[in-house]
Amino acid sequence: MRIQVRRTGGFAGIERVRAMDTSGRPDAQEWHALAEQAMRDGRDSPPAGVPDGFRYQLTVDGRTVYCADPRLSEAQRKLITRLLKEGA
Amino acid sequence: MPASRLMPVSRPMPVFCGIVPPHLLDRLARAGDPAVAAAARRTLVADAAHRTGRRLTTVTGAPPPAQEVVPGPQRTLYDAGNRTVLPGTRVRSEGDGPVRDATVNRAYAGLGATFELLLTAYGHDSIDGAGLPLDATVHYGEDYGNAFWNGEQMVFGDGDGEIFLDFTGPVDVIAHELAHGFTQHSANLAYFGQPGALNESVSDVFGSLVKQYTLGQTADRADWLIGAGLLAPGVGGVALRSMKAPGTAYDDDVLGKDPQPATMADYVRTGRDNGGVHINSGIPNHAFHLLAVQLGGKAWERAGRIWYDTMTSGGLRADASFTDFAGETVAAATARYGRGEEREAVVKAWSQVGVRAE
Known part of the structure; x- marks a missing residue:
């Protein structure tokens, strides 16, 4: 499974993109479950968001959903935080 | 109350x-x-x-009976x-x-x-x-x-x-966020495209004005930076945005280069960041800086007053373009100061960033 997060907006307006391929990873199942839940919680079009809030695009195996701070589901927040730290 | x-x-x-x-x-x-x-x-x-x-x-x-409440x-x-x-x-x-x-x-x-x-x-x-x-x-x-x-x-x-x-x-970052509340309760500019960039710019303008006010600075002495002191040591940059010289605030391996344009010639068309609200805000930011320096003295007095009047007059639409906003600033300057140097300076500042304001 290929998981990508693209973060835009924020006070700085600086974009950040991180991705990872879970194949071969010992914790792949955990990532899959998290990514699937985060995708279920996402929206098909970008939400309005709030001034200076981060906007996110989550893309899993070619499908993209949207979400924005501060209204993230627990799975979205966890996935985004981990991927921005550990992804490449 | x-x-x-x-x-x-x-x-x-x-x-x-x-x-x-x-x-x-x-x-x-x-x-x-x-x-x-x-x-x-x-x-x-x-x-x-x-x-x-x-x-x-x-x-x-005893004090006089007609006391005002502040x-x-x-x-x-x-x-x-x-x-x-x-x-x-x-x-x-x-x-x-x-x-x-x-x-x-x-x-x-x-x-x-x-x-x-x-x-x-x-x-x-x-x-x-x-x-x-x-x-x-x-x-x-x-x-x-x-x-x-x-x-x-x-x-x-x-x-x-x-x-x-x-x-x-940075106090300008705190004031920037609070100014989003001011905008929401006044002109309520939409947070997308040009009205979104104006919304961002108004927050930078009042963010910088609060910093200048607390330091007691005149327009020519202010640094006109947004987020000075926010970047960690080692990051290549002085701040996140420069109203004086948009596009020059940072240039760093991790952050990339400050993408802000100073004039319409370099306007960035993008769908990201709500249509580049933090990018194209450089243009109205620079117009305000030029106006404040042209008028001289304390920027929150005449230049800030014109921007404040523009936001609170009721004439500015929530979906205002740069041209609409510029026109309203000319109207606000004329209403408050007549057809004098303030109005002329407003028209000139917008013209210098490539926005027609009549």
Whole structure:
């Protein structure tokens, strides 16, 4: 499974993109479950968001959903935080 | 309006006596951040003048019956404890002394400085003009490199320490977030495309004005930077945006290069960042800087007044383009100052960034 997060907006307006391929990873199942839940919680079009809030695009195996701070589901927040730290 | 907000004092000098204990102001006046220190010193001076006035009143008899009531801020600070539940735990309310957490105290002082500029320069009571309480949450999230306005309150992260430091550090960042509340309650510019870039620019304008006001700077002495002191040591940059020279604030391996245009010739068309609201804001930012420098003196006086009038006159549409906004600033300048140098300077500033304003 290929998981990508693209973060835009924020006070700085600086974009950040991180991705990872879970194949071969010992914790792949955990990532899959998290990514699937985060995708279920996402929206098909970008939400309005709030001034200076981060906007996110989550893309899993070619499908993209949207979400924005501060209204993230627990799975979205966890996935985004981990991927921005550990992804490449 | 709660009675605690009302303080009878005589015009013309509004002071916030009794809200900030002098010992805190003394400490803030010696604080590391020159903007915070300057704000605290100014308030100390104002308080001293007010106390003298009170003593004189005691000696000379009762004050005249027709006293005016001058509003004060109603600040409440919350600590999210590095979680993301808002607002978090209340840690400091209006009139409370300083707490051990410097982040809380910085945010409290920054909200006070913004409130003071709006009131003393424009007679605007809080961000809605009607005494709206100011709520802010600090320590939001873990290593959270951002600050935002959620429609009701300000939210500040601690930064990751590698790229961004604490977002309550620069007073212009605090004022920027609060100005989003001002915009929401005035022109309510849409947060997308050109009206979104104007929304961002208005926050940068009032963010910088609060910093200049607290430092007592004239337009030619101000740095016109947004977020100076926010970038961690080692990051290649001086700030996040420059109103004086958009596109020059940073150039770094991790952050990339400041993408802001200064004029319409370099306008960026993009769907990202809500249509580039943090990018194209460089154009109206630069127009304001040019106007303020052209007029000279303190930027919050005439230049700031024209921008304030534009936002509050009721003539600006929520979906205003740069051209619409420029036209409204010309109308505001004419309404307040007539067809003199102010109006001419406004038209010229917009023309210099490639926006036609008639």
